Amino acid sequence: MKLINKVAVISTVVFASGLFVFATTNDAKQKNIEDGIVSNFPVKLDFAGEETPLKISDVKERFDRELLVNVNLHASTILAIKRANRAFLVIEPILKKNGIPDDFKYLAVIESGLVNAVSPAGARGVWQFMPDTAKERGIEVTENVDQRYDLEKSTEAACSYFLSAKGKFGSWTLAAASYNGGMSGVNKQIGIQKVSDYYDLLLTEETSRYVFRILALKEIMKNPVKYEFNILPGDLYEILPTKKIEIDSSITDLASFAKGQGINYKILKIHNPWLRETKLINDTGKKYQIEIPLKGY
Numbered sequence: 001m002k003l004i005n006k007v008a009v010i011s012t013v014v015f016a017s018g019l020f021v022f023a024t025t026n027d028a029k030q031k032n033i034e035d036g037i038v039s040n041f042p043v044k045l046d047f048a049g050e051e052t053p054l055k056i057s058d059v060k061e062r063f064d065r066e067l068l069v070n071v072n073l074h075a076s077t078i079l080a081i082k083r084a085n086r087a088f089l090v091i092e093p094i095l096k097k098n099g100i101p102d103d104f105k106y107l108a109v110i111e112s113g114l115v116n117a118v119s120p121a122g123a124r125g126v127w128q129f130m131p132d133t134a135k136e137r138g139i140e141v142t143e144n145v146d147q148r149y150d151l152e153k154s155t156e157a158a159c160s161y162f163l164s165a166k167g168k169f170g171s172w173t174l175a176a177a178s179y180n181g182g183m184s185g186v187n188k189q190i191g192i193q194k195v196s197d198y199y200d201l202l203l204t205e206e207t208s209r210y211v212f213r214i215l216a217l218k219e220i221m222k223n224p225v226k227y228e229f230n231i232l233p234g235d236l237y238e239i240l241p242t243k244k245i246e247i248d249s250s251i252t253d254l255a256s257f258a259k260g261q262g263i264n265y266k267i268l269k270i271h272n273p274w275l276r277e278t279k280l281i282n283d284t285g286k287k288y289q290i291e292i293p294l295k296g297y
Contacts, residue, residue, distance in 0.1 A: 048173065062208070091108060108158075116273050180207045246290075
């Protein structure tokens with residue numbers, strides 16, 4: 001990929017959920033990406049404090065592959081950086097509260113790009129839970145309410161999984177890998193291959209790439225300018241102030257409810273994607289938190 005010189009701009013710094021984003025100048029150092037080759041390859045890498053053994057040739061090359069792929073997936077990587085300014089504000093404190101290393105937020109990035117994605121297999125939400133797995137972790141999944149689309153609820157459920165996996169494997173890296181390969185699948189390969197380190201295991205193509213994709217997005221999102229992602233503060237998706245209303249009964253018409261809150265049906269659904277129909281059925285008196293934007297957007 002050939003790069004062209006850019007007009008000099010004033011250097012700017014913004015802190016956004018752990019991201020430092022700078023604008024560069026014409027007299028910056030030699031370009032970090034030239035003709036598809038990533039220079040300034042990181043000397044050290046770790047996931048959740050567990051070192052990545054870059055001295056092993058296949059490990060270095062597997063990381064290099066994911067770094068190159070994601071550096072050159074410009075649109076999706078830029079969107080992930082922009083969305084992180086908002087999504088990480090929700091995810092980070094929940095990870096911290098549950099004792100989960102902060103690096104797991106990048107797992108959400110590779111799962112969904114930080115949007116409520118739907119996979120062909122039926123996984124949904126930012127954390128891409130399958131229905132049965134979600135229910136096992138305390139998430140409500142019905143035609144009317146699907147809390148896989150609730151970022152707070154689904155992050156709590158993901159934390160529950162990570163803690164269980166860490167307890168089983170004794171490694172955060174293997175816990176992350178098992179989110180893709182399944183605890184039983186990873187454990188089976190550990191038994192067959194008689195090794196207990198993710199970087200020593202021969203796994204399926206997808207699971208083999210999984211942690212390296214997390215590492216690549218972590219490296220890029222923590223060092224965006226190094227990889228020529230020069231995103232200005234005003235380009236990051238803003239944090240929208242909201243309030244929460246507790247509901248313990250049915251709502252027969254969500255459009256009318258939204259108007260009563262000074263917003264419309266579209267805005268209500270954007271902020272509460274877990275509401276899957278035009279009404280909320282609640283015959284048991286269960287308490288739900290409905291989020292309402294303070295400025296009507």
